[in-house]
Amino acid sequence: xxxxxxxxxxxxxxxxxxxxxxxxxxxxxxxxxxxxxxxxxxxxxxxxxxxxxxxxxxxxxxxxxxxxxxxxxxxxxxxxxxxxxxxxxxxxxxxxxxxxxxxxxxxxxxxxxxxxxxxxxxxxxxxxxxxxxxxxxxxxxxxxxxxxxxxxxxxxxxxxxxxxxxxxxxxxxxxxxxxxxxxxxxxxxxxxxxxxxxxxxxxxxxxxxxxxxxxxxxxxxxxxxxxxxxxxxxxxxxxxxxxxxxxxxxxxxxxxxxxxxxxxxxxxxxxxxxxxxxxxxxxxxxxxxx
Amino acid sequence: xxxxxxxxxxxxxxxxxxxxxxxxxxxxxxxxxxxxxxxxxxxxxxxxxxxxxxxxxxxxxxxxxxxxxxxxxxxxxxxxxxxxxxxxxxxxxxxxxxxxxxxxxxxxxxxxxxxxxxxxxxxxxxxxxxxxxxxxxxxxxxxxxxxxxxxxxxxxxxxxxxxxxxxxxxxxxxxxxxxxxxxxxxxxxxxxxxxxxxxxxxxxxxxxxxxxxxxxxxxxxxxxxxxxxxxxxxxxxxxxxxxxxxxxxxxxxxxxxxxxxxxxxxxxxxxxxxxxxxxxxxxxxxxxxx
DNA sequence: ATTCATGCATGCAGTATTGCATGTGTTACA
DNA sequence: TGTAACACATGCAATACTGCATGCATGAAT
Numbered sequence: 001x002x003x004x005x006x007x008x009x010x011x012x013x014x015x016x017x018x019x020x021x022x023x024x025x026x027x028x029x030x031x032x033x034x035x036x037x038x039x040x041x042x043x044x045x046x047x048x049x050x051x052x053x054x055x056x057x058x059x060x061x062x063x064x065x066x067x068x069x070x071x072x073x074x075x076x077x078x079x080x081x082x083x084x085x086x087x088x089x090x091x092x093x094x095x096x097x098x099x100x101x102x103x104x105x106x107x108x109x110x111x112x113x114x115x116x117x118x119x120x121x122x123x124x125x126x127x128x129x130x131x132x133x134x135x136x137x138x139x140x141x142x143x144x145x146x147x148x149x150x151x152x153x154x155x156x157x158x159x160x161x162x163x164x165x166x167x168x169x170x171x172x173x174x175x176x177x178x179x180x181x182x183x184x185x186x187x188x189x190x191x192x193x194x195x196x197x198x199x200x201x202x203x204x205x206x207x208x209x210x211x212x213x214x215x216x217x218x219x220x221x222x223x224x225x226x227x228x229x230x231x232x233x234x235x236x237x238x239x240x241x242x243x244x245x246x247x248x249x250x251x252x253x254x255x256x257x258x259x260x261x262x263x264x265x266x267x268x269x270x271x272x273x274x275x276x277x278x279x280x281x282x283x284x285x286x287x288x289x290x
Numbered sequence: 291x292x293x294x295x296x297x298x299x300x301x302x303x304x305x306x307x308x309x310x311x312x313x314x315x316x317x318x319x320x321x322x323x324x325x326x327x328x329x330x331x332x333x334x335x336x337x338x339x340x341x342x343x344x345x346x347x348x349x350x351x352x353x354x355x356x357x358x359x360x361x362x363x364x365x366x367x368x369x370x371x372x373x374x375x376x377x378x379x380x381x382x383x384x385x386x387x388x389x390x391x392x393x394x395x396x397x398x399x400x401x402x403x404x405x406x407x408x409x410x411x412x413x414x415x416x417x418x419x420x421x422x423x424x425x426x427x428x429x430x431x432x433x434x435x436x437x438x439x440x441x442x443x444x445x446x447x448x449x450x451x452x453x454x455x456x457x458x459x460x461x462x463x464x465x466x467x468x469x470x471x472x473x474x475x476x477x478x479x480x481x482x483x484x485x486x487x488x489x490x491x492x493x494x495x496x497x498x499x500x501x502x503x504x505x506x507x508x509x510x511x512x513x514x515x516x517x518x519x520x521x522x523x524x525x526x527x528x529x530x531x532x533x534x535x536x537x538x539x540x541x542x543x544x545x546x547x548x549x550x551x552x553x554x555x556x557x558x559x560x561x562x563x564x565x566x567x568x569x570x571x572x573x574x575x576x577x578x579x580x
Numbered sequence: 581a582t583t584c585a586t587g588c589a590t591g592c593a594g595t596a597t598t599g600c601a602t603g604t605g606t607t608a609c610a
Numbered sequence: 611t612g613t614a615a616c617a618c619a620t621g622c623a624a625t626a627c628t629g630c631a632t633g634c635a636t637g638a639a640t
Binding site for chain 2: 627628629630635636637
């Protein structure tokens with residue numbers, strides 16, 4: 001007769017995750033509980049929502065329809081959470097940030113230290129990583145991102161323009177003085193797994209020694225002398241043991257943005273953090289360009 | 291951190307009902323439970339949603355906002371339930387109908403009997419009453435209504451045009467033969483608590499003896515000889531002990547409609563019931579007009 | 581002033597829900 | 611042809627939730 005809203009939510013997560021275990025993990029409950037909630041929803045709706053196959057729960061047409069509507073309900077829940085956060089005028093509670101791993105040490109951490117001193121009742125939760133947190137789902141209140149634009153339907157402040165350049169251990173700077181014939185090893189990023197064109201013109205004997213999917217590891221490899229890495233200039237300058245080398249000319253890179261959802265933007269905590277972080281970046285703007 | 295959807299629903303009902311007890315009744319749980327769910331929601335959101343005043347729970351600004359969004363979630367739930375019902379091709383399970391109390395005996399009940407025989411696996415649930423069931427909230431699958439139009443955003447079939455006329459016990463027919471001076475007593479409906487104008491022209495000594503808010507009671511009063519009642523002609527004709535009297539000329543009355551929500555309309559059960567009910571009404575169309 | 585009705589808080593006991601442990605069937609891989 | 615790994619069902623014990631009973635405060639009616 002009457003459906004439990006949390007059971008609808010559970011159906012949504014089983015459809016999303018494809019298995020009871022995945023849904024259970026997402027919901028923070030045991031998969032047994034998930035199975036029982038599905039059974040309860042089916043009996044409440046008097047409909048089969050999933051077919052129990054050997055390789056998991058396969059949603060029926062009705063199950064998919066339930067999931068669609070539950071997704072809309074979930075979207076309304078996220079709207080609510082964002083708006084509540086946006087209208088929260090307290091300088092207490094949790095503030096969730098995300099930032100690129102490598103920007104945290106030199107730039108974000110000092111700002112957090114300042115913020116924590118000014119607003120001791122706020123607990124800052126920092127998600128390091130390059131995955132874009134979904135600000136619409138309120139996975140974070142504020143994101144520091146390296147990108148060309150703030151992104152779809154989000155509010156943003158451009159904190160700095162950026163250049164990139166080639167950096168390496170000092171030994172490579174010496175080698176480059178040997179002239180055009182020098183053999184130059186490169187550590188390159190997975191998505192652009194080749195030596196920059198300009199580098200090949202300057203040093204035709206350039207070659208790739210390592211392709212990597214993680215910039216922190218690449219920085220480590222560069223420090224250890226493995227080869228040359230193209231990276232944002234702030235990062236090369238902030239890393240002891242690296243020097244800028246003339247393998248390529250500095251060039252424009254994606255900007256540094258502070259991004260938030262417009263619903264969350266007016267929140268007191270978010271506003272207070274902005275007012276500390278943005279001047280910090282602006283003051284040190286020169287460190288980002290060649 | 292994570293809000294329970296049913297707690298949001300509970301907040302909605304406390305805002306709607308104005309008290310824990312009212313919300314508990316609406317949700318079918320004890321008010322104590324409502325109080326605890328509110329407390330849980332407040333702690334999950336880290337916000338005060340209600341002020342505990344002597345005369346009940348008064349929602350704060352945040353509480354109202356939660357309720358708004360919960361109402362939208364509820365609307366999505368209703369969308370879902372309607373669509374599931376609309377796409378249900380089974381001729382089993384429950385079918386919920388509403389009809390005006392006095393039309394059930396002579397018209398709806400015979401159709402239900404026919405339907406029950408044809409589709410024994412369907413359990414028909416009949417809500418008698420004049421309150422309009424909210425078909426959007428799925429309070430009913432189909433409604434038989436006396437009205438000028440099917441109503442906002444609903445699908446409808448006009449099953450019969452209707453006239454009204456004056457009916458009374460036979461004694462009043464005799465009295466009216468006495469001529470213009472006869473004293474005619476009326477039993478009138480609450481919303482139109484006066485003698486019809488035309489009746490006053492024909493019998494200037496007409497007067498109101500009873501104002502009533504229930505047509506069934508008025509029919510009973512008429513049968514017992516208390517006075518004349520204006521009613522749909524089908525009702526006067528179907529009621530033993532009443533005859534049509536020339537106190538007023540028959541006149542056009544609101545039509546009889548079969549109304550449903552477009553989402554629910556395609557359901558097999560709804561379709562099957564229509565195919566029995568509508569011909570029944572159409573066949574007996576003449577009984578509704580003078 | 582007294583009584584009643586309404587609205588809520590709280591302690592306690594029963595019930596329902598949950599998580600864990602164990603067992604079965606299927607698929608992928610060596 | 612074993613052997614994991616995964617996905618799920620089920621029985622049992624612990625936990626969380628719920629409802630009831632009682633008590634307090636407020637306001638309306640007598």
